[in-house]
Amino acid sequence: MNKFTLIYNLALNGIYLAKADSSYEQLIDFISLLRPVDINIPLIRVGSDNDGGYLIPDDYLSCRALISPGVGDNSDFEFFFAAKGIPCWLFDYSVQSAARSHHLFTFVKKFVGLPLTPDFISLDQAVSMIDESVYHYPQQLRSDHVEHCSSADYILSMDIEGSELESLLDVSDETLNRFRIITLELHFLHRVIHQPVLLLYRTLMTRLKKFFHICHLHPTNAYKPISYLNVDIPVNIELTLVHKSRVLDDPLPPSTIHHKLDAPTIPAKPDVNLSPLYLSQHP
Numbered sequence: 052m053n054k055f056t057l058i059y060n061l062a063l064n065g066i067y068l069a070k071a072d073s074s075y076e077q078l079i080d081f082i083s084l085l086r087p088v089d090i091n092i093p094l095i096r097v098g099s100d101n102d103g104g105y106l107i108p109d110d111y112l113s114c115r116a117l118i119s120p121g122v123g124d125n126s127d128f129e130f131f132f133a134a135k136g137i138p139c140w141l142f143d144y145s146v147q148s149a150a151r152s153h154h155l156f157t158f159v160k161k162f163v164g165l166p167l168t169p170d171f172i173s174l175d176q177a178v179s180m181i182d183e184s185v186y187h188y189p190q191q192l193r194s195d196h197v198e199h200c201s202s203a204d205y206i207l208s209m210d211i212e213g214s215e216l217e218s219l220l221d222v223s224d225e226t227l228n229r230f231r232i233i234t235l236e237l238h239f240l241h242r243v244i245h246q247p248v249l250l251l252y253r254t255l256m257t258r259l260k261k262f263f264h265i266c267h268l269h270p271t272n273a274y275k276p277i278s279y280l281n282v283d284i285p286v287n288i289e290l291t292l293v294h295k296s297r298v299l300d301d302p303l304p305p306s307t308i309h310h311k312l313d314a315p316t317i318p319a320k321p322d323v324n325l326s327p328l329y330l331s332q333h334p
Contacts, residue, residue: 055239059286062241062277071244075280079328081249082282084256086331087268088302090293094267094310098128102316105208105234106267108293114204114231116140116181120163120174120218121210126150128208128234137206140181144170157184164214165221174222178205178229206232213238219255228262233292241277241284263292264302270323271316283326289316304331 090108098104103125117132122143129139133153141149144162159180161172172180207230209215215235219227243249270276270285277284308325315322 059241059274059277062244063275067244069245071279072246073244073249073279075282077246077249078243078280078282078284081243081253081256082328084253084260085265085268085288085290086329087265087305087308088331089305090264090266090298090302091300092266092293092298094291094312096312096314097131099125101314101318102271103127104314105289106269106291106310106312107206107232107234108266108291108297110293110297111135111137111206111232114206117206117208118142118174118177118181119208120177121208121212122146122149122158123210124150126156129153129156132206140177142172142177162214163209163211164218174207174218175226178226181205205230208234210234210236216251216255219259220251224261227258228294230263231294231297233259233263233290235290235292236271236287237290238287240288241279241286243284244277244279259292263294264298265290266293266302267291267310268308268325268329269310269313270325272320272323273317276323276325282328285323285325 092108092110094106095109096104096106105128112135114137117129117137117139119129119139120142122141123146126141126149129141129149130151130153133139133155138155140157140159142159142161142163144160149156149158162170163174163177164171166173166176211218215237240252243252269289271287271289274286276286308329313322
C-alpha cells in the first residue's frame with residue numbers, strides 16, 4: 052500500500068495524520084468557488100467515452116492551438132481538435148510520445164510545472180514556445196483558420212497529477228487571460244480539510260474566477276469522496292472553465308450538476324454524485 056492510499060483510507064474512516072483544522076464555513080466558502088453556472092452555450096463531449104473525455108462549450112473552432120500538459124496513454128481529446136485543424140501541443144516527460152499521431156501534433160518531452168529542473172517547463176514558457184512556432188508550420192500543415200485567430204484564443208487541457216496547483220499559481224495573468232477554454236483536473240482535493248492546503252486551493256480558484264466561469268463540474272470516481280463536517284469532498288474533480296468574454300449574458304445557476312453527457316471515468320464503478328452544496332443556488 053502506497054502512502055497516498057494509506058492516508059486516504061485513514062481519512063475515509065475519519066482518522067487524520069495531521070490536524071484537520073478547516074472550519075465548516077471555510078469549506079463552504081471554498082466550495083462556492085467550484086459551483087458551476089449555465090453559460091447558455093451548449094456543452095459537447097470531446098475525447099473518450101470515459102477517462103480522457105471532457106465536456107467543453109461548443110465554442111472552439113476559431114481557437115489558435117490546444118496546449119495539453121499531461122499526455123499519459125490517451126490522446127483522444129487532442130486528436131479531436133487536430134482533426135478540426137487546430138494545432139495541438141502535448142507536454143509530458145513521463146512518456147516518449149503521444150498515444151496517437153497526427154501531423155498537427157507537436158510533442159514536447161517536458162513536464163509543465165515549476166521549472167526547477169531541466170525536466171520541467173513553466174506554462175508561461177510553453178505558451179511562448181507556441182507563440183514562436185505556430186505561424187512557422189509548413190503551409191500544408193497549418194490550418195486555414197490560424198491566421199484569423201486573435202492572440203487570446205488558446206485551449207488548455209491540464210491533467211498533471213497534482214502539479215496543476217503550482218503551475219497555475221505560478222503562471223502570469225497575461226498568459227492565463229489568453230485561454231478561451233480550460234479543462235482542468237484538480238487532484239487530492241480532500242486535503243482541503245487542512246487549513247493551509249485549503250488556502251492554496253482557494254487562492255487558485257479565486258484567481259481563475261477573475262477570468263473564467265466554471266461551466267461544468269464532474270468528480271472522478273476512482274475514489275469515494277471524503278466526508279468531513281458533513282461536507283462531501285471528492286478526491287479528484289474535473290472542471291471546465293470558459294473565458295468570461297465568451298459569455299454574453301449573466302450566467303445563471305444550473306438546476307443540476309449532472310449533465311446528460313457525463314460518464315464515469317472508470318466505467319466499472321458507479322459515478323460520484325455531489326451533494327446540493329455544490330449547486331450555485333445553495334446558500
